[in-house]
Amino acid sequence: MPRRVPPPQPQSLIATKTIPAQFDPRFVSRAALLAAFLSEAGGGGVATLVATAGSGKSVLMAELNALLVSQGSQTCWLSLESDDDRPAAVAAYLVSALHAVEPAWVAHELALIRGNSHRDIKDVLDQLVGTLSGITTPLTLFFDDFHHLHSPDLLAFFNKLASHLPSCMRMVIASRNQLGLALGRLRLRGRLFELAQQALVFDTATTGEVLQRVHGLSLAPGDLQALQATTEGWASGVQLAALALRRHRGAPRTLIDSFSGRDQGLASYLLESVLRSQPPEVIDFLMLTAALRRMSAPLCDAVTAQPTGAAMLNHLGRCNLFLIALDSSGQWFRYHHLFAECLTDELRRTDPVRFKAVWASAARWCEAEGYTTEAIQYHLDSENFEQASNLIAEHALPLAHRDGDHYTVLDWMGRLPESYRSRRPEILLSHAWSLAFSQNSYRAMELCNRVVALMHDGDGAAWRPGQQANLRLTAQVTHAVAEATADQIDTCIARASALREKIPAHEGFLLAATSNCLSYCHFARREFDKSASAAADAYLFGHRVGAGFATAWADFLHGLADLGRGRLHSAQEHSQRVSAAAGRRGAAQSYSVGLAALLNAELARQLCAFDDASACLESAQYFPRVFGALEPLLLAIRNEAAPLARAGRSDAARRVLMAGQDLALRLDLPRLHGHLAIDEVVLRLHAGDTAGAFESAQRSRVHDLNGAAPPLVAGHGGGQDLQLLQARLLLAGGEAAAALRKLNLLYNAPGLDRRSGVALTVMAVRAVALWQNEHHTEALRELDRALAQGAMEQHAFPLFDAGPGLLPVLRATGDRPEAVVASAQQLAKDQLRRFLSALLGGASAAGNPSPPNPAACQPHVPGLLAQVTERETQLLRLVEAGLGNKQLAEALLITEGTVKWHLHNVYAKLGVRSRSAATAKARALRMI
Numbered sequence: 001m002p003r004r005v006p007p008p009q010p011q012s013l014i015a016t017k018t019i020p021a022q023f024d025p026r027f028v029s030r031a032a033l034l035a036a037f038l039s040e041a042g043g044g045g046v047a048t049l050v051a052t053a054g055s056g057k058s059v060l061m062a063e064l065n066a067l068l069v070s071q072g073s074q075t076c077w078l079s080l081e082s083d084d085d086r087p088a089a090v091a092a093y094l095v096s097a098l099h100a101v102e103p104a105w106v107a108h109e110l111a112l113i114r115g116n117s118h119r120d121i122k123d124v125l126d127q128l129v130g131t132l133s134g135i136t137t138p139l140t141l142f143f144d145d146f147h148h149l150h151s152p153d154l155l156a157f158f159n160k161l162a163s164h165l166p167s168c169m170r171m172v173i174a175s176r177n178q179l180g181l182a183l184g185r186l187r188l189r190g191r192l193f194e195l196a197q198q199a200l201v202f203d204t205a206t207t208g209e210v211l212q213r214v215h216g217l218s219l220a221p222g223d224l225q226a227l228q229a230t231t232e233g234w235a236s237g238v239q240l241a242a243l244a245l246r247r248h249r250g251a252p253r254t255l256i257d258s259f260s261g262r263d264q265g266l267a268s269y270l271l272e273s274v275l276r277s278q279p280p281e282v283i284d285f286l287m288l289t290a291a292l293r294r295m296s297a298p299l300c301d302a303v304t305a306q307p308t309g310a311a312m313l314n315h316l317g318r319c320n321l322f323l324i325a326l327d328s329s330g331q332w333f334r335y336h337h338l339f340a341e342c343l344t345d346e347l348r349r350t351d352p353v354r355f356k357a358v359w360a361s362a363a364r365w366c367e368a369e370g371y372t373t374e375a376i377q378y379h380l381d382s383e384n385f386e387q388a389s390n391l392i393a394e395h396a397l398p399l400a401h402r403d404g405d406h407y408t409v410l411d412w413m414g415r416l417p418e419s420y421r422s423r424r425p426e427i428l429l430s431h432a433w434s435l436a437f438s439q440n441s442y443r444a445m446e447l448c449n450r451v452v453a454l455m456h457d458g459d460g461a462a463w464r465p466g467q468q469a470n471l472r473l474t475a476q477v478t479h480a481v482a483e484a485t486a487d488q489i490d491t492c493i494a495r496a497s498a499l500r501e502k503i504p505a506h507e508g509f510l511l512a513a514t515s516n517c518l519s520y521c522h523f524a525r526r527e528f529d530k531s532a533s534a535a536a537d538a539y540l541f542g543h544r545v546g547a548g549f550a551t552a553w554a555d556f557l558h559g560l561a562d563l564g565r566g567r568l569h570s571a572q573e574h575s576q577r578v579s580a581a582a583g584r585r586g587a588a589q590s591y592s593v594g595l596a597a598l599l600n601a602e603l604a605r606q607l608c609a610f611d612d613a614s615a616c617l618e619s620a621q622y623f624p625r626v627f628g629a630l631e632p633l634l635l636a637i638r639n640e641a642a643p644l645a646r647a648g649r650s651d652a653a654r655r656v657l658m659a660g661q662d663l664a665l666r667l668d669l670p671r672l673h674g675h676l677a678i679d680e681v682v683l684r685l686h687a688g689d690t691a692g693a694f695e696s697a698q699r700s701r702v703h704d705l706n707g708a709a710p711p712l713v714a715g716h717g718g719g720q721d722l723q724l725l726q727a728r729l730l731l732a733g734g735e736a737a738a739a740l741r742k743l744n745l746l747y748n749a750p751g752l753d754r755r756s757g758v759a760l761t762v763m764a765v766r767a768v769a770l771w772q773n774e775h776h777t778e779a780l781r782e783l784d785r786a787l788a789q790g791a792m793e794q795h796a797f798p799l800f801d802a803g804p805g806l807l808p809v810l811r812a813t814g815d816r817p818e819a820v821v822a823s824a825q826q827l828a829k830d831q832l833r834r835f836l837s838a839l840l841g842g843a844s845a846a847g848n849p850s851p852p853n854p855a856a857c858q859p860h861v862p863g864l865l866a867q868v869t870e871r872e873t874q875l876l877r878l879v880e881a882g883l884g885n886k887q888l889a890e891a892l893l894i895t896e897g898t899v900k901w902h903l904h905n906v907y908a909k910l911g912v913r914s915r916s917a918a919t920a921k922a923r924a925l926r927m928i
Contacts, residue, residue, distance in 0.1 A: 018097040020077040020142065021062040028209045030060050031067055033200070037170070037193040038064070044167040045191040046183065049174040052320045052336070053274050054236025055200045057174040061142050064172060068140055077142045080149060082277075087153045091124045097141075098131075125157045133164040146175040147319070155180050162186060178318040197320060201233030215242040219252055226256045230338075237338050274321070275343070285312045286321070290343035291358050291381075293374060294326055294334045302365040303358050356382055367391070373399070373408065380415045388412075389420040389427065396430035397474075401509055404549030404591045406434035406627075425451045425471050432478050437591065439628030439667055441486035448479040473503060477510050477517075484517045485629040487669050493521045508545035512538045516550060519557040523564065523631065524671075526720070528753060532561040552578050552592040559599045560631065563606055566755045568793040575599045591627060598632050601639040606757070608796040608839060614643040630672045633663070637676060641683070646839075650687040654680055674700070678725050686803045690732045697729060720746065720758050727765060731805065736772035743769055757798040760790055764802035771809050783809050784829070791828035799836055807840045872906050875899070877928050880919040 031038070037047045049057040065075050076097040084090055132139075149155065159182050165171060173179065186192040202210065207228045211217040219227065231237035245252055275283060288304045289295055300309030313333060316323040322339035326332040334340070348355045363378030367387075372395050379388035392412055400409045413421060413431045421427050432447035452475050455468060476499055483492035496517040503510045515538035522531035535558035542550030559574035575596070582596040601616035617639050627633075637660035644653035657680045664673035677700035684693035723746045730739035743766040746752065752759055763786035770779035783806070790799050799806065810833055878888055889896045903915070912918045922928045 017079045017081075017093060018077060020065045020075065021058055021079070021144070023059065023062040023066045024214070026213050027059060027063075028206055028213060029063060030056065030200075030206075031063055033060065033195055034064060034172075034193065038067075044165055044169060045193060046162050046165070046171045046173065046186055047193040047195070048179060048183070049172070049195045049200070050178060050320060051176070051195070051197040051200050052234070052322050053176055054234060055197060056235035057200070058144055059235070060200070061144060061172055061174055065140070065142055073138045073140060075140045075142060077144070079144045080146060082148045085149050085151050085154070087122070087125060087151060087157070090149070090154055090157075091128065094128060095124075122153065125153070129157070129161050129164055132161065132169065133166055135166060135169060138168050140170040140172060143171070143173045146173045146179065147177040150180070159183075165191075176320050178320070200235065202228065202231075202235060202238055203233065204228045207231075207233070207238055210238055211242050211245075214239075215246060217242060217245055223252045223256060226253060230256055232336055232338075234336060234338065274339075278321075281308075282312070282315065282321075286316075287343055287347045288354075288358055290335060290340045290347065291355070292334075292362055293377065294332050296332050298369075299362065299365055303361045305361075360384065363387075376412060380412065385417060385420050389416060389423065392416065392430070393424040393426045397426050397433070400430045400433045401513075402547050402549060404437070404552070406438050406591060409434040410438060422450075425454060425467075425475075429471065429474055429478060432475075432482070436478065436482040436485050437627055437629065441482040441628065444482035445479055445486075448475045448482065451475040470507070473499070473507065473510055477503075477513050480517045481513060484520050487524070487630045487671055489521045489524045492517055496521070508541045509547045509550060512542035512545070512547055512550035512554065515541060516553045516557060519554070519561070520629070520631065523557060523561055526564065526751075526753065526756065526758075528561045528564040528756065532558055532565070535561060548581060549592060552581055552595050555581070556595040556599050556632075560602070563602060564756050565753070566757060566760065566789070566793060566795050568603065568606060568795055571599075571603055575603050594627065595632065598635045598639070602635050605639055605642055606795060606797045608800050608835070610643040610646040613639045628667060630669050633660070633669075634672055634675055637663075638679065641679070645683055645686070650683060650689075653683055657683065675721065678721050681725060682728065682801070682803075685728055685732055688804075693732060694729065697725070720749075720752060724758065724762060724765065727769070728803075731765070731769060731772065736769050740766065740769040740773060755789075757795065760786055760795065760798035761801050763789070764799045764806055767809050768802055768805040772805070776812070779809050780813055783813055787813070787829040787832055791832045794828070794832055796832060796835060796839075799832070800839055804840055807837065810837045810840065872902055872909075873922075873927055875902050876906065876919060876922045879903075879915050880922075880928055 034047055037045060049060060051057055065077060068075050076094075078090075078093050078097050080090075084093065132141075149158075162171060162181065162183060163185065183192050187194075204225055208219065208224045211219060211224075211227075227238070227241060231241055241256070245255055275286065278286070285300070285304060285306075285308070289300050292299065292303065295309075295313070297309035297313055300312065301307055313323065317325075317333075322336040324334050324336060326334060335343075344355075347358075359378045359382040363375050363382060363384065366372075366375035366378060372391055376388050376391045376395070379385075379391065396409055396412065399405050409430055413427075413434075416427075421431065428447045428451050432444040432451075435441070435447070436444040451471065455472055476495070480492050480495045480499060483495060496514045499514045500511070500518070503514060505511075515534045519531045519534035519538060522528075522534060535554045539551050539554035539558070542548075542554055555574045555578035559571045559578070562568070562571035562574065578592070578599060579596040582592040597616050597618075601613040604610070604612035604616060617636065637656060641653040641656040641660075644650075644656065657676050660676045661673050661680070664670070664676065677696070681693050681696045681700070684690075684696055723742060727739045727742045727746070730736070730742065743762055747759065747762050747766065752762070763782055767779045767783040767786060770776075770782055786799060790796065814830075814833055814837065875888065885896045885899050888899045903918075906918055907913060910918050910921050912921055919928065
């Protein structure tokens with residue numbers, strides 16, 4: 001766009017202030033934010049952009065100006081500064097800015113301004129309103145940095161101007177502060193368009209587009225999400241981080257994770273552009289409150305020793321000084337964390353004594369008000385370890401047990417010196433409990449043993465009266481939990497079983513934890529019925545004492561056991577319950593949120609809803625990096641790899657599985673390594689890479705097809721997976737007969753649960769083996785059995801896991817002639833068959849049939865409706881298809897009189913009087 005040449009002006013005016021800012025075409029378009037404003041029928045209206053410094057207000061206005069000019073519309077631009085808070089200055093600039101619209105009037109007015117410095121400015125402003133209200137051509141007025149204007153006369157002028165805007169004129173105002181204008185009438189008339197801070201925040205997609213188009217940077221999805229979270233979508237924060245990334249020579253994530261308010265470019269921008277322009281009392285308040293994790297007016301009063309907290313917070317809110325409300329009532333706030341880090345670092349550097357006093361004051365206030373967790377944090381910040389350890393001893397164990405807030409507990413332990421961690425058994429046990437769930441099970445066992453040793457030594461100073469028995473049991477239960485997370489399955493079952501007999505009935509949490517240990521270990525052994533029973537006990541005990549973490553684990557384990565038994569409907573109910581509980585506890589309880597996400601993802605994977613599984617994992621991406629029980633880790637890694645494999649990205653999926661194997665070796669979890677090694681071999685077989693599959697099998701020591709199970713995969717269900725893998729390898733090597741023999745032995749082995757997903761996969765692979773052995777009729781019969789079992793709840797993944805070799809058998813099954821009237825079971829089987837055929841046939845994600853919903857597979861009908869027979873249901877389907885009585889009789893091989901008799905019974909059971917009403921009600925009840 002050509003630069004506008006300013007008109008002749010009085011010497012005191014700065015010409016560039018009436019020239020619009022230029023929009024860089026590389027930048028991401030954000031005009032859609034004001035699309036409704038620009039498309040308003042008849043034009044007119046006022047748009048306000050109120051947000052913090054560096055939020056992209058001026059860039060958006062520059063883009064709008066360029067867009068309007070390109071469309072042939074007239075625009076006027078005025079950039080305001082602190083020196084412009086005078087009616088005369090604004091009048092002169094605005095008159096000058098209107099040169100292109102009313103050149104003759106502007107020349108006359110400028111001459112008067114030059115020649116008569118004593119002219120009544122209010123008269124000039126009134127004439128401006130009159131002149132502008134009479135304009136008939138489209139015109140948009142842009143006012144940037146409006147927060148510099150406070151003069152009552154100027155505010156009155158803009159109020160009057162906004163009220164008298166003609167329909168062809170728009171006004172766009174950008175400000176850091178809340179506008180001091182009376183725009184309520186415009187809002188009621190629908191002529192006011194308001195954009196606040198949140199509307200200008202970059203989402204992850206916009207952040208990535210800015211980096212690519214403006215800076216030529218392309219980040220991995222995880223790095224991009226981390227950058228968006230670090231900057232909280234603040235436009236200037238993204239730009240400054242991008243400049244730092246361009247200079248950075250290492251991995252992008254290293255810089256992103258360390259990017260903070262201490263970055264030199266960011267700190268300079270905030271200190272010079274934001275802080276230094278504030279009055280001294282505001283600067284002092286900001287510096288003293290920046291170190292607070294969250295703030296309220298009374299807390300601010302405590303740390304500043306001034307009764308001005310409420311007034312200052314109101315002022316900061318009006319001025320958009322990076323203040324973020326944390327509740328709808330306006331009681332709690334925080335600063336944008338980059339802004340807070342910058343100010344905190346500045347106070348620490350310039351006044352360390354005062355800096356430390358802020359934390360001490362905050363700790364005393366929080367403790368007095370009952371905000372114990374925050375009081376502990378501030379005591380640790382101020383190095384008051386004596387009081388911090390006392391509070392931790394009192395509150396850490398309930399926090400770890402009830403909420404599973406391992407992040408907070410481990411953070412406390414990392415900041416509390418060793419001498420203070422060892423002085424109270426409650427601290428040791430809370431530390432051990434959180435370590436057991438955080439990839440440090442053996443260290444957790446050591447701490448439990450230390451507590452027992454303290455009791456054995458009789459060090460009474462460390463114990464409160466009556467605590468010994470409870471803490472002894474707590475140490476033993478924690479030790480059992482650590483054994484479970486360390487995958488010491490047999491040892492844990494023995495310990496937990498003995499503890500269940502010793503724990504008193506009133507110790508509900510310890511009973512819940514012990515039952516969860518048993519449920520977890522039985523699941524590891526693939527003893528699904530026992531696992532479900534123990535999980536039900538754990539839920540009961542945990543629910544009685546309000547132990548949310550224990551009940552979340554109980555629902556998670558019960559859901560896994562149900563998935564193992566092929567009961568997807570029941571698993572879905574547990575998934576919904578653990579998700580609801582995690583939502584009530586809030587995102588801060590990240591372990592419970594992670595468990596819910598993993599169970600939801602696994603349920604989606606078992607339905608072959610791979611996109612849904614991937615979406616579920618977005619809220620549990622941290623899980624494999626932080627928390628350490630084997631079964632959740634296995635779910636996280638499998639569900640990260642499965643969507644990649646389904647999308648044809650086998651190499652990426654294999655990298656995920658191999659990284660998981662490395663993690664398993666680091667954590668000393670050989671069973672996890674074995675499962676992931678098997679998954680890697682199966683992945684390569686499904687991708688058609690037979691040579692690569694044998695190479696992976698040999699590397700993982702599963703190449704000895706006739707030998708015993710190697711230790712990496714033997715035991716606790718791994719033997720079944722290994723035998724199934726060996727059968728797959730025999731099939732891939734052209735030894736179909738040998739594969740069939742191995743599959744027959746596996747299917748008839750006493751340890752295989754016939755309802756499990758493994759059994760279903762064995763049946764599907766056996767169908768493939770029979771087909772390759774030219775036993776086509778038996779193959780079709782075997783697949784029909786597998787489809788019948790899977791169709792009960794649309795359990796698709798175990799059949800899909802048989803691989804592309806199942807496709808010809810599926811197609812042959814579909815080619816067989818069907819009966820005239822299909823039963824409900826046959827319809828469900830056919831639905832599952834078509835779904836699997838599409839998936840294994842390579843249908844695109846967009847072309848795939850939707851995964852069936854297990855909840856819809858077996859509708860529950862109350863009362864008399866449950867008495868509708870299968871024969872009557874068949875009759876209803878044919879009635880819905882439009883068949884008359886004679887056609888119904890022919891289709892069902894009965895007489896017309898029998899048809900009428902069946903219809904009479906159906907009407908009575910459904911409580912209707914006609915065919916149309918019967919079919920409508922049957923559809924509503926999902927019977928047809």
